[in-house]
Amino acid sequence: MFRRRLTNVVPAAVKFSHQHNKFFSVEAAQRVAPLTDGLVQSLQRIVGNNNVSQAMAVREQHGKDESYHVCAPPQVVAFAESVEQVSGVARLCNEHRVPLIPFGSGTGLEGGINAIKGGVCLDVMKMDKILAVHPEDFDCQVECGVTRKTLNNYLRDTGLWFPIDPGADASLCGMCSTSASGTNAVRYGTMRENVMNMEVVLADGRVIDTAGKDRRTRKTSAGYNLTNLFVGSEGTLGIITKATLRLHGIPESSVSAVCSFEDIQAAVDTTVQVLQCGIPMARIEFLDEVSIDACNKYSNMDMRVAPSLFLEFSGSPKSLDDNAEIVGEIVKMNGGSDFKWATDVDERNLLWKTRHDILYACMALRPGCKPYSTDVCVPISNLPKVVVESKKYIDEAGVIGPMVGHVGDGNFHVFFPVDQSNPDEIKTVHDVSVKMALLAQELDGTCTGEHGIGLGKRELLLKEFGETGIEVMQQLKQTMDPNGILNPGKVFF
Numbered sequence: 134m135f136r137r138r139l140t141n142v143v144p145a146a147v148k149f150s151h152q153h154n155k156f157f158s159v160e161a162a163q164r165v166a167p168l169t170d171g172l173v174q175s176l177q178r179i180v181g182n183n184n185v186s187q188a189m190a191v192r193e194q195h196g197k198d199e200s201y202h203v204c205a206p207p208q209v210v211a212f213a214e215s216v217e218q219v220s221g222v223a224r225l226c227n228e229h230r231v232p233l234i235p236f237g238s239g240t241g242l243e244g245g246i247n248a249i250k251g252g253v254c255l256d257v258m259k260m261d262k263i264l265a266v267h268p269e270d271f272d273c274q275v276e277c278g279v280t281r282k283t284l285n286n287y288l289r290d291t292g293l294w295f296p297i298d299p300g301a302d303a304s305l306c307g308m309c310s311t312s313a314s315g316t317n318a319v320r321y322g323t324m325r326e327n328v329m330n331m332e333v334v335l336a337d338g339r340v341i342d343t344a345g346k347d348r349r350t351r352k353t354s355a356g357y358n359l360t361n362l363f364v365g366s367e368g369t370l371g372i373i374t375k376a377t378l379r380l381h382g383i384p385e386s387s388v389s390a391v392c393s394f395e396d397i398q399a400a401v402d403t404t405v406q407v408l409q410c411g412i413p414m415a416r417i418e419f420l421d422e423v424s425i426d427a428c429n430k431y432s433n434m435d436m437r438v439a440p441s442l443f444l445e446f447s448g449s450p451k452s453l454d455d456n457a458e459i460v461g462e463i464v465k466m467n468g469g470s471d472f473k474w475a476t477d478v479d480e481r482n483l484l485w486k487t488r489h490d491i492l493y494a495c496m497a498l499r500p501g502c503k504p505y506s507t508d509v510c511v512p513i514s515n516l517p518k519v520v521v522e523s524k525k526y527i528d529e530a531g532v533i534g535p536m537v538g539h540v541g542d543g544n545f546h547v548f549f550p551v552d553q554s555n556p557d558e559i560k561t562v563h564d565v566s567v568k569m570a571l572l573a574q575e576l577d578g579t580c581t582g583e584h585g586i587g588l589g590k591r592e593l594l595l596k597e598f599g600e601t602g603i604e605v606m607q608q609l610k611q612t613m614d615p616n617g618i619l620n621p622g623k624v625f626f
């Protein structure tokens with residue numbers, strides 16, 4: 134049979150292995166078996182001719198996310214329009230032992246969609262229907278391509294919203310697959326707490342509902358928790374085609390504020406004390422002085438350039454006043470000042486848009502660079518130590534590393550703007566990132582609170598779980614995907 138060779142044109146790139154402390158080229162990992170014309174034709178039969186593309190521009194667009202990980206294009210991109218098509222593509226790839234990579238909105242930060250072993254990228258964004266909203270039960274069901282902003286626009290007149298808010302307008306099933314969260318997690322939890330059920334296509338094309346068909350209960354004791362097995366599985370165990378999500382009532386009133394501190398210790402101590410007092414914060418986000426400076430420039434703001442907290446209170450007007458007063462006292466006790474209140478909706482939206490755009494503000498500090506981001510999360514009482522030590526690591530390494538954090542969850546990020554083509558630079562920031570993660574792990578924390586493992590944190594996962602823990606995960610993977618077709622090379626080596 135005639136075989137067409139689809140070469141993977143991958144820019145010279147490096148992948149760092151700290152186990153062996155050396156660099157090796159991603160290109161080596163990219164030498165993959167060619168796809169047959171027959172397989173491409175079968176794909177066209179399943180999803181339609183117009184939904185299969187081998188154009189280089191389309192492949193490159195699907196071979197990278199928003200991070201510094203170098204583009205690794207799939208050999209072909211297929212666009213699915215129904216669960217039957219997703220199932221057909223999975224069955225085909227499984228029969229032919231071809232890698233299959235689910236693709237949402239491509240906003241991930243750990244190289245989760247990069248096709249490091251070639252294969253078929255399955256873009257599911259055309260499956261974008263909001264299937265049901267049950268306002269009386271506070272839940273809804275969406276197809277995988279619906280984004281969080283589309284859902285919230287749709288819900289606008291219901292008095293309900295879906296609060297999980299990664300800065301990007303990500304697909305809701307991509308968010309399930311990375312266990313995403315954001316600035317509202319301190320009040321509403323992460324994707325884990327807000328997904329009730331999912332329809333998932335398995336590697337061999339079978340379709341399951343993780344909590345049983347049409348189940349949408351607040352609680353369940355029925356069998357194993359398959360829903361939470363798939364949340365955070367990063368496309369390695371199945372393709373999520375629908376999600377049933379919890380909704381929440383829009384609070385009666387909200388007010389936001391910014392306040393600043395002399396040093397980062399004071400800002401983070403304030404956070405810990407506020408939470409320990411049991412104040413039900415709607416949001417509490419930390420930005421260091423480098424981030425504030427970047428925001429001022431990018432978002433045209435005039436905040437004092439100092440370590441700061443962005444706060445939000447919500448609830449009844451009376452509870453807002455009471456809580457804001459207590460927090461004000463704690464801020465003052467820690468030497469904080471310069472409270473700026475945002476009461477009307479436009480002012481509040483501007484403040485949170487500034488926060489959500491921070492990645493782009495920080496990237497503007499070094500135009501042309503890409504973000505390498507850290508994501509450690511620790512028990513709240515250990516947060517001050519990890520933040521302060523991390524700042525020292527950044528300063529010692531002499532790199533640009535703005536810090537921002539969902540500190541109410543014990544989670545924060547450093548964004549390093551890096552030149553993707555400079556291995557020395559990547560190694561320098563990687564070393565800082567590993568030191569931070571090891572410290573967090575030592576202090577009962579995790580290397581990733583919300584971005585996932587992808588390509589970038591596989592060795593840290595081994596550290597976090599130990600060999601037996603990883604072995605159990607690999608046994609699960611082997612059971613569910615015996616031919617290893619689903620997003621190979623992610624989460625584990």
Ligand SMILES: Cc1cc2c(cc1C)N(C[C@H](O)[C@H](O)[C@H](O)COP(=O)(O)OP(=O)(O)OC[C@H]1O[C@@H](n3cnc4c(N)ncnc43)[C@H](O)[C@@H]1O)c1[nH]c(=O)[nH]c(=O)c1N2
Pocket residue numbers: 198199234235236237238239240241242245246257277298299300301302303304305306307308309310311312313314315316367368369371372373374489490492493583584620623
């Ligand atoms: C500016 C900005 C700001 C933020 C963030 C990004 C950016 C660009 N993020 C990260 C990102 O938005 C988050 O990881 C999303 O969950 C990714 O969703 P996508 O749909 O883009 O998945 P994307 O397409 O990038 O895929 C990510 C992973 O999920 C898998 N996948 C995607 N769809 C799937 C499906 N239907 N079934 C199975 N697997 C699937 C992919 O294979 C891949 O492994 C983030 N995150 C966060 O948690 N908190 C934050 O604060 C932010 N902030």
Ligand SMILES: CC(C)CC(=O)C(=O)O
Pocket residue numbers: 242300315488489491492504506507537546547548
């Ligand atoms: C670190 C990032 C790039 C995005 C993020 O998670 C955030 O802004 O909170």
Ligand SMILES: [Mn+2]
Pocket residue numbers: 314315539546583
């Ligand atoms: Mn974040």
